[in-house]
Amino acid sequence: MTRRNGTLASVAAWFLALVWLVPLAYAFWSAMHPAAYATSFNPLAPLTFENFVRAWQQAPFARYYVNTLMLVSLILATQLVLCTLAAYAFARFTFRGRDLAFFLVLLQLMIMPDVLIVENYRMVSALGVLDTIPAIALPYMASAFGIFLLRQTFKSVPNELVDAARIEGASAIQILWRVYVPLGKSTYIAFGLVSVSYHWNNFLWPLIVTNSVNSRPLTVGLAVFGAPETGVDWSVITAATVMTMLPLLVAFLLFQRQFVQSFMRAGLR
Amino acid sequence: MTKPSPERWGSPLWMSVYPWLLLLPAAVLLIAFTHYPILATLYETFFVTRRNGQSTFIGMDNYRAMLEDPVFWQVLHNNAVFALGTIPTSIALALVMALWVNRNLRGRAFVRLAYFTPTILPMIAVANIWLFFYTPDYGLLDQLRGLFGLAGHNWLGDQRTVMACLIVMVIWKEAGFFMIFYLAALQQMPPELEEAAAVEGAGTWHFFRRVTFPLLMPTTLFVAVNAVINSFKLVDHLVIMTKGGPNNASSLLLYYIYEVAFTFQDRPYAATLTMTLLLILVVAALIKFAYLERRIHYQ
Numbered sequence: 001m002t003r004r005n006g007t008l009a010s011v012a013a014w015f016l017a018l019v020w021l022v023p024l025a026y027a028f029w030s031a032m033h034p035a036a037y038a039t040s041f042n043p044l045a046p047l048t049f050e051n052f053v054r055a056w057q058q059a060p061f062a063r064y065y066v067n068t069l070m071l072v073s074l075i076l077a078t079q080l081v082l083c084t085l086a087a088y089a090f091a092r093f094t095f096r097g098r099d100l101a102f103f104l105v106l107l108q109l110m111i112m113p114d115v116l117i118v119e120n121y122r123m124v125s126a127l128g129v130l131d132t133i134p135a136i137a138l139p140y141m142a143s144a145f146g147i148f149l150l151r152q153t154f155k156s157v158p159n160e161l162v163d164a165a166r167i168e169g170a171s172a173i174q175i176l177w178r179v180y181v182p183l184g185k186s187t188y189i190a191f192g193l194v195s196v197s198y199h200w201n202n203f204l205w206p207l208i209v210t211n212s213v214n215s216r217p218l219t220v221g222l223a224v225f226g227a228p229e230t231g232v233d234w235s236v237i238t239a240a241t242v243m244t245m246l247p248l249l250v251a252f253l254l255f256q257r258q259f260v261q262s263f264m265r266a267g268l269r
Numbered sequence: 270m271t272k273p274s275p276e277r278w279g280s281p282l283w284m285s286v287y288p289w290l291l292l293l294p295a296a297v298l299l300i301a302f303t304h305y306p307i308l309a310t311l312y313e314t315f316f317v318t319r320r321n322g323q324s325t326f327i328g329m330d331n332y333r334a335m336l337e338d339p340v341f342w343q344v345l346h347n348n349a350v351f352a353l354g355t356i357p358t359s360i361a362l363a364l365v366m367a368l369w370v371n372r373n374l375r376g377r378a379f380v381r382l383a384y385f386t387p388t389i390l391p392m393i394a395v396a397n398i399w400l401f402f403y404t405p406d407y408g409l410l411d412q413l414r415g416l417f418g419l420a421g422h423n424w425l426g427d428q429r430t431v432m433a434c435l436i437v438m439v440i441w442k443e444a445g446f447f448m449i450f451y452l453a454a455l456q457q458m459p460p461e462l463e464e465a466a467a468v469e470g471a472g473t474w475h476f477f478r479r480v481t482f483p484l485l486m487p488t489t490l491f492v493a494v495n496a497v498i499n500s501f502k503l504v505d506h507l508v509i510m511t512k513g514g515p516n517n518a519s520s521l522l523l524y525y526i527y528e529v530a531f532t533f534q535d536r537p538y539a540a541t542l543t544m545t546l547l548l549i550l551v552v553a554a555l556i557k558f559a560y561l562e563r564r565i566h567y568q
Contacts, residue, residue, distance in 0.1 A: 009372065014376070016366070026409065089288035089292045111307060116307065116310070120306055142295040147295065172287065219393045238397070241397045
């Protein structure tokens with residue numbers, strides 16, 4: 001590559017990077033300046049946290065945070081247990097109907113709960129849990145993606161380790177817990193990051209099944225808060241928007257490599 | 270590594286029950302929230318709910334009604350426009366980004382970060398930010414146009430511009446995600462190729478067109494299929510930006526299903542529309558699996 005071409009490409013790469021940051025930079029600008037400066041970008045504009053304070057006071061964001069935290073923890077915890085058990089069965093046991101069962105699991109990769117909103121709403125309401133956090137979590141608790149990833153991981157565990165544990169008299173569950181789970185650590189981290197990001201950001205299903213402050217996650221709370229009929233200031237809405245995305249953004253900045261690798265594994269399944 | 274051998278503890282009977290016990294909790298939830306809903310959706314399409322709440326069997330009438338529903342065709346058309354508008358451009362951008370970031374670029378980590386960050390943001394937050402960009406007169410877009418003396422425009426309220434606005438936003442959101450797949454593929458490419466090409470005196474563009482691009486073809490296909498699937502699932506932004514409007518100009522199939530089911534309360538028709546969406550997703554997934562299968566054989 002010629003040097004001139006190289007410099008040109010570098011300039012273009014940087015230019016695009018800056019353009020790509022504009023929406024985010026704008027959100028932070030607007031959130032941290034008085035409403036009067038929301039549309040005029042005066043570098044001398046005074047900084048303020050007033051917008052965050054007002055957003056926090058005008059809507060129960062503290063509760064929304066708690067709801068989202070409970071939601072992602074509930075989903076992740078159940079997913080880890082259920083997927084580990086199922087993946088163990090698929091990876092290490094031969095039984096009649098295994099291939100068919102595995103195909104039926106993989107079906108969820110094609111037809112995700114996100115598109116079965118009509119019937120899943122009916123199911124959740126038949127169970128009498130509408131407008132609760134478990135209602136948001138239920139369709140996602142058994143994750144085909146998690147089962148698939150962990151099955152691959154468990155299949156690569158060397159037999160020698162399993163045999164050694166068996167000679168020591170460990171039961172099937174003990175072997176799962178002492179041999180397979182520790183060896184799957186990187187898969188668990190990858191799956192965990194994808195699951196938490198996905199459910200932190202998920203919107204349509206939570207919007208459908210929640211109807212009150214007690215169960216609404218942040219994304220739905222933000223949509224309710226930002227609806228035009230509420231007449232809230234733009235600056236306050238952007239402050240709320242920043243609050244919604246900040247925890248994940250900070251986590252991403254701290255653990256970039258893990259995030260990128262996990263997202264890639266999720267895409268490549 | 271040794272070939273994995275199945276685990277064996279205890280009697281054959283116990284060993285045939287044991288894996289099913291392990292599967293049971295996941296199976297119950299999968300059946301309740303994936304398999305049963307799929308069958309229930311199909312079943313529901315053959316009925317109509319009368320005003321008194323009774324269901325009556327009507328055969329294929331819901332499907333007939335769907336084919337005669339202009340909004341159905343409009344949302345399918347919108348989905349096609351949305352896919353064609355977002356996918357090729359974001360893939361091309363993703364490839365360019367990956368090529369740039371893969372080079373010896375000063376501040377490479379920062380540039381890569383800038384490209385990837387939109388991926389992890391909630392769609393609903395992204396929609397809020399971009400909603401402001403498109404606000405008539407006060408929004409960033411109209412302010413920029415104002416510098417050139419151009420009048421404000423109701424970008425999201427105009428049938429001719431609303432789709433383009435949403436497409437630009439989604440390209441911004443997705444390009445960085447696709448980039449990481451190209452980046453992974455580029456890093457797998459043997460460096461000798463480039464060295465050999467340099468010796469032969471092949472230019473940058475020539476090398477890209479004859480070597481890099483063909484070698485990245487599997488990645489491109491893979492990303493494209495995934496992007497198509499995504500484009501049918503992505504409707505969060507419509508809820509707060511346009512509600513599918515104006516006049517259904519920005520509505521997509523899943524958003525229409527949501528409206529029919531929860532605003533118009535017509536469950537059988539929503540189920541019929543869902544069957545169309547499921548058909549599309551299954552076809553896309555079959556293409557993907559067929560392709561994955563082939564890739565495994567190559568390795």
